[in-house]
Amino acid sequence: MPQPKDIETAKQLFADYLSNNKLRKTPERYAILSAVYTINAPFDVERLYLEMEQQHFRVSHATIYNTIQLLIDAKLLVKHLLKNKDLYEAAFHLKTKHYLVCTECGSVREMTDKLVQTNIENSKMGRFQMSHYSLYIYGECSRCRYAKNRKRSNKNKQK
Ligand SMILES: [Zn+2]
Known part of the structure; x- marks a missing residue:
């Protein structure tokens, strides 16, 4: 189970990554990070989209895809190498x-x-x-x- 502590650490690492790469720290990006660390299983983009809706946070699919890529680059998210569909999983405690x-x-x-x-x-x-x-x-x-x-x-x- 991800602990609140893990989410806080992940947020800190993401903040460092965004600063180091001169990227903007938008609320959307942090909200997606939290959602990713809340889902305690491998998930697809639709699942993440639903999680965002449950948290009453409206984001576009483009923002989700874009942030997923950032999180992978920041080593906070892993993409599973499966052939039928893309699945992702929070990487910090993985x-x-x-x-x-x-x-x-x-x-x-x-x-x-x-x-x-x-x-x-x-x-x-x-x-x-x-x-x-x-x-x-x-x-x-x-x-x-x-x-x-x-x-x-x-x-x-x-x-
Ligand atoms: Zn089956």
Whole structure:
């Protein structure tokens, strides 16, 4: 869970980034940052847009896309490398994570597995020093499998 402390730190880092790059510190940019750190899961642009609406903050899609890019550049947001849709996640407290990615609907779920983590952390990487990692495991989520099975059994009934 992101802590209020994390959001404050992220805001400070974003302020530094904007100053260093001579970019304007607009309320919209900070509001988007807060929303990003409030959503505690990988999200797409539509989800972020809804979060902004819930916080009664009206911003254009262009501003959202533009700010997302700034947050990625400032290393406060990561973009998941998935093929069906672009998903983003707050990066500040993001360390080591395992994701289960559904190739049908594109949903992403987190998974913890201490054994996998220990094995990767103890892997030989030569002179490379790992800071953290993301692991994507692809397959079909339970919802998609259920939907497929139901379709199949309906077909069988019709025969
Ligand atoms: Zn699915």
